[in-house]
Amino acid sequence: MTACPTGIAHTYMAAEKLAQAADALGVDIKVETQGSIGAENVLSDNDVRNADGVIIAADKDVDRSRFVGKRVLAVGVAEGIRHPERLIEQVQSAPVHGAAGAADGGSGSGAVEPVGTGGGAGRERSVAYKALMNGVSYMIPFVVVGGLLIAISLALGGHATPEGYAIPEGSFWESVFKIGEIGFQLMVPILSGYIAYAIADRPALVPGMIGGWIANTGALYDSEAGAGFIGAIVTGFLAGYLVLWIKKVKVPKFAQPIMPIIVIPIVATSALGLFFIYVIGKPIAWVFEHLTGWLSGMTGTSAILLGAILGLMIAFDMGGPVNKTAFLFGAGLIATGNQTVMGMCAAAIPVMPLGQGLATLIRRKLYSEQERETGMAALFMGFFGISEGAIPFAAARPAQVIPANMLGGAVAGALAGLAGVKDAVPHGGPIVAVLGAVGGVPMFFLAIAAGTVVTAITTNALISIKERGAGRAPAISPVPVPAGVPVAAMAEPVFAGVGAGGARTPAPAAPVAVPAAEAEPGNETEAAPEAEVLSGYLTRQTVKVRLDAHEKDAAIREMAAMLATTGRVADPEELVRAAFAREEQGTTGLGEEIAIPHAKTDAVTAPVVGFARSTEGVEWGSLDGTKARLIFMITVPEAAAGDEHLRILAMLSRKLMDADFRERLMDAPDEPAVMRVLAEIQ
Numbered sequence: 001m002t003a004c005p006t007g008i009a010h011t012y013m014a015a016e017k018l019a020q021a022a023d024a025l026g027v028d029i030k031v032e033t034q035g036s037i038g039a040e041n042v043l044s045d046n047d048v049r050n051a052d053g054v055i056i057a058a059d060k061d062v063d064r065s066r067f068v069g070k071r072v073l074a075v076g077v078a079e080g081i082r083h084p085e086r087l088i089e090q091v092q093s094a095p096v097h098g099a100a101g102a103a104d105g106g107s108g109s110g111a112v113e114p115v116g117t118g119g120g121a122g123r124e125r126s127v128a129y130k131a132l133m134n135g136v137s138y139m140i141p142f143v144v145v146g147g148l149l150i151a152i153s154l155a156l157g158g159h160a161t162p163e164g165y166a167i168p169e170g171s172f173w174e175s176v177f178k179i180g181e182i183g184f185q186l187m188v189p190i191l192s193g194y195i196a197y198a199i200a201d202r203p204a205l206v207p208g209m210i211g212g213w214i215a216n217t218g219a220l221y222d223s224e225a226g227a228g229f230i231g232a233i234v235t236g237f238l239a240g241y242l243v244l245w246i247k248k249v250k251v252p253k254f255a256q257p258i259m260p261i262i263v264i265p266i267v268a269t270s271a272l273g274l275f276f277i278y279v280i281g282k283p284i285a286w287v288f289e290h291l292t293g294w295l296s297g298m299t300g301t302s303a304i305l306l307g308a309i310l311g312l313m314i315a316f317d318m319g320g321p322v323n324k325t326a327f328l329f330g331a332g333l334i335a336t337g338n339q340t341v342m343g344m345c346a347a348a349i350p351v352m353p354l355g356q357g358l359a360t361l362i363r364r365k366l367y368s369e370q371e372r373e374t375g376m377a378a379l380f381m382g383f384f385g386i387s388e389g390a391i392p393f394a395a396a397r398p399a400q401v402i403p404a405n406m407l408g409g410a411v412a413g414a415l416a417g418l419a420g421v422k423d424a425v426p427h428g429g430p431i432v433a434v435l436g437a438v439g440g441v442p443m444f445f446l447a448i449a450a451g452t453v454v455t456a457i458t459t460n461a462l463i464s465i466k467e468r469g470a471g472r473a474p475a476i477s478p479v480p481v482p483a484g485v486p487v488a489a490m491a492e493p494v495f496a497g498v499g500a501g502g503a504r505t506p507a508p509a510a511p512v513a514v515p516a517a518e519a520e521p522g523n524e525t526e527a528a529p530e531a532e533v534l535s536g537y538l539t540r541q542t543v544k545v546r547l548d549a550h551e552k553d554a555a556i557r558e559m560a561a562m563l564a565t566t567g568r569v570a571d572p573e574e575l576v577r578a579a580f581a582r583e584e585q586g587t588t589g590l591g592e593e594i595a596i597p598h599a600k601t602d603a604v605t606a607p608v609v610g611f612a613r614s615t616e617g618v619e620w621g622s623l624d625g626t627k628a629r630l631i632f633m634i635t636v637p638e639a640a641a642g643d644e645h646l647r648i649l650a651m652l653s654r655k656l657m658d659a660d661f662r663e664r665l666m667d668a669p670d671e672p673a674v675m676r677v678l679a680e681i682q
Helices: 009-025 045-050 077-082 084-093 120-157 172-200 202-215 228-247 253-296 303-317 321-334 340-348 351-362 369-383 387-396 398-419 430-434 441-468 552-564 572-585 644-655 659-667 671-678
Strands: 033-035 038-040 054-058 072-075 159-161 164-166 589-591 598-600 608-618 628-636
Touching (some): 009 054, 009 077, 009 084, 009 589, 054 077, 054 084, 120 172, 120 228, 120 369, 120 387, 202 228, 228 303, 253 321, 303 398, 351 369, 351 387, 351 398, 351 441, 369 387, 369 430, 387 398, 430 441, 552 572, 552 628, 572 628, 628 644
Parallel strands (some): 054 072, 598 628
Antiparallel strands (some): 033 038, 159 164
């Protein structure tokens, strides 16, 4: 079984390599691939029953329950590509997979410790990012369901009271509200639990979830507010890596079956829980206490400064100790007749979800479909003053979202303080003004609008800066086509800041129906039509036998410029950005001197594939350390039917494992010859 985190190229390369090695060794083999287009060539019960052993070459968690009683060798997907013969030999003496543990002695998942990939800081960052995204993806439904149920119950069954925005006790809408509250109570431990699960598999799920619950329950460590989602991220990573460490402890063979289901969860949960309560929790309680005293001393200072500070605090952790300190400080002053401090807080409270929702609307290409859907829900929650609607965004991109939230919150709080906005109830968001609890309504809405816009613009700017990366080459220019010259007749694409030669001027070239080397007098009309390559997505126009670029970023830009000459690229700069974003998820350098950068983006209007050769090779971070000399670029629009780009990748990955095919592709003297070799890919 082969699988990689993205489920694309490495999955199929490992499968092809294992099949080739088995054929050379005279061994019968069946390889199931778990790619992004689903499981293919699935192993049946009979296949498993009759197998002498099972090789799992995967960098992601796969279900091993069907392999109980079989010899199982679990390694990283890179090992399947680099050492397939060795794996086939080693599996014959691999440990037998038991009902409660992994075949490697209880290590659980192959997701974070792939063999033979070299480790290093880059891989650790990749593992941490994927773990964080795993937690966020599981948390989002709880945020959306809980938040929307609370918002609906407040809208239809709530009313403003001196104690806050309330729903009559015993009413139908109170029941709906409480169901929504359960969703919010669960979202923090879910985030923590599934971060831990992604790092260390099922044994880490319980300590992660319980750790997250403890982090969010301030009463357990004498704090009026829990640590919120930031605390959950901390406990998730602590639980995951603590379980990984415990797994490495050697235990007698008789104890191995109970390790993942009894010993590890109990030890990790107890250790993490006690550590948080007695070590981490105390500083959180101290922060809460001293922040309250500090704010009390600022009530006589500038209203603008106080409003900005309260806005910063409200926006920082959305339910955590800093947020709660500011909120309770404002709410406590209402009873003394000072409603302006709560007015500052009320203006800042909805800015985070409204700002993040607006950000997904004005720069949709920066966000996934799930994030865009979450953004719509965040807008709804923001109207009702539910700041937690922004937590999925902050958890996924803390370095970009939290500063943007804080800047927007500070703007909203400062404007509300400047205008003397008042709020008579301890709640925030536009809903309190709609229901008549706010004094200075026009400025209240202006403060919210200003903070929302600042948050959205800052968020998108910071995300764009991160994805472009520091020191990247300048954005490529749109490719102009000279008047009267067909796009297909252009000898070379126009690109800026690419390669040693910089920008080049397009020159019309005569269309070539038959390669000059093959044309003979009298045969001009007998040339056979050029074979279709990769469903027609790759043409001679998107083939370049000599790549000018010597670095990865420049190579991607050069190839994007080449693809733009087809007329299928609506936004070359956006295509480059999407390709860079994909590289940040993990290198597309596949080894064997191959790289396949790819992107699914609306920057292209139809699928298009390009190929270029590099004589010297381009450093691409490949698994085997080789420089990329054969480079394919695959781009499809977001709305492309099915998973066409994944199927193209699968076909390419398999064919490129053929050494003879690669050699002929490198030796092809010109574009027509390259096309004839590539036509073999079916």
